[in-house]
Amino acid sequence: MDGAAMPDDSTKDVEPSPFSELDHSPRSAEPSHLVPAEFTKLLLGVGLGIAITLAATHWLKPAADRPTLTSVNSASTAATPVTLARVTVAPIQRTLAATGTVVAAEMLAILSPSSGLQIDQVLVEEGDLVMQGQVLAVLDSKVLQAQLREAEAQVQAAAAKLAELQSGSRIEEINRARAEVHSAEAAVARSESDLTLANQRVLRNQTLAREGAIATDRLDEVLNQARSAEAALSQAKATLQQATQQLSELETGPRPEVLAQAEAQLEANRQRVQTLQAQLEDTQVLAPRSGKIAERLARVGDVASGQLFSLIDNQRLELHLELPETQLAQVRLQQGVQITSDAHPNLRLSGRVQAIDPLIDPKTRMATVEVSLPDSDLLQPGMFLRGAIITSTTPGITLPAAAVLPQPDGSHLVYRLNPDQTVTAQSVEVGELLPNQQIEIKQGLTKNDRVVLKGAAYLKDGDRVEIN
Incomplete structure (x- = not known):
């Protein structure tokens, strides 16, 4: 072929x-x-x-x-x-x-955002696919919620005080302060009159005592009354000074440093509220990226500390x-x-x-x-x-x-x-x-x-x- x-x-x-x-x-x-x-x-x-x-x-x-x-x-x-x-x-x-x-x-270690809190829920298992931002576990937040409510009440109180200082004094308060000043002035006048009378008695009784007309005990009694009148006058003057200062503050309004202190107190309370809110958010353990759960270390009832999960970044x-x-x-x-x-x-x-x-x-x-x-x-x-x-x-x-x-x-x-x-x-x-x-x-x-x-x-x- x-x-x-x-x-x-x-x-x-x-x-x-x-x-x-x-x-x-x-x-x-x-x-x-x-x-x-x-x-x-x-x-x-x-x-x-x-x-x-x-x-x-x-x-x-x-x-x-x-x-x-x-x-x-x-x-x-x-x-x-x-x-x-x-x-x-x-x-x-x-x-x-x-x-x-x-x-x-790339293996990511997911840590507990808050330490010392008990793990309340675990929502994923090993091998699960998760998206970025997905909740993986939930920590116990009851204590933090109570602290947050208390801090919010403190903010309201501080805000009310600052508002009162900024609005100034009412006319009724000023009139009441003026009345207290007048009362204090009258008390001072009475104390001065009492002291003058007591001093005159001391002088007369000292003369009588030198002449032997009265006993020494009677002189001591008069001297004691004079000293009491002098102390009462000092107390009346102090009360008058305090009433006068209070009237002046009401008439001129609060000092700048008082307003600044009230504002600082309000801001501090607000910062505490924000801190507690952030801690509450941290009671949710979130996936930092999308991927697959390679290891689950978190267990319900454990106290959260250290690493809770391992995540394979984007699988x-x-x-x-x-x-x-x-x-x-x-x-x-x-x-x-x-x-x-x-x-x-x-x-x-x-x-x-x-x-x-x-x-x-x-x-x-x-x-x-x-x-x-x-x-x-x-x-x-x-x-x-x-x-x-x-x-x-x-x-x-x-x-x-x-x-x-x-x-x-x-x-x-x-x-x-x-x-x-x-x-x-x-x-x-x-x-x-x-x-x-x-x-x-x-x-x-x-x-x-x-x-x-x-x-x-x-x-x-x-x-x-x-x-x-």
Whole structure:
């Protein structure tokens, strides 16, 4: 059959590869030059199984049905039906494999705004999504509310006093003060008259005492009356002075310093009210930003003190991969990262390198590479994940992995189609297993070569084939 008339490539009846269940993720930090051991073992197992099946089918047939030697020799020259696959050039990603832990991009510690108050309500649980300003917990506020009511009453009293001072004295108060002044003046006059009379009695009794006309006790009594009159006069003058001062204040109004003191007292009371109102607001623990509650430390009945919650800011998580310092030079910012999980086989995410920690652990010689993570309900802080950092993408020779036959000595071969419809057993050097059941061919084939995909197990070098 003419080579130009041959079927195009692997689009003809390609059976599913026996390696479809293989994990094509990178196995090591450096690309391997050999197919992984499990791939080789699997291919050997498939080939051995096919050979045993054919032998058993042959030897279990009735003798009449077995082909004679003549018919076998005749069949050896017949063409073997096969399906072909074309060697193509495809981009191959070179990766570095690493493991790491999911951490919060920014973890906020939410503290109690007021200390010493009992926790009355807790309104969120771990894992809850919250909005900025949302109430997370409520503290007991009964004592603060009582103090606020008292402070508000003090404000009202201080305001009334200041208003009275600013409005001035009423005419009735002034008239009453004038009457008190007149009364005090009259009291002073009476006290002065009493004192004058007492002094005159003292003089007369002193004369009589010298003449021996009265007893000494009588003189002492008169002297005592004089001293009492003098004290009464002093008291009357003091009362007059106080009444006069009060009248003057009422007539001229309050002094500036008195007004200033009343205003200061009112302002102090108002500040206390504002302070208590702020403390009441602090009895509500609010979310400082939107995010997810990562940890709840608050418990109803506890006295609020220190940290009550941990919040993941905007739910942003990132993966911290640990990488040996010898491979760090291959990592660049914004390189793609393929992310998988051992615990969740269906978890397959894509991220990017967003930061490279400049410090290397002196004990482990490992560096930390920070990788951005997309939103996923499966992600939680502390999770263990695997990451394959894509360091480069280069063109390479690829073909379906099912076309490669592993050999007992560890080598690999394929059957390449020749223009005369025969095949050549071609030794190849394989590289990485790739997605879509493909494998990299490092050496032994060129672009557009056609190799046997189905039926290779029945061939040997130089056999003629028939393309299905």
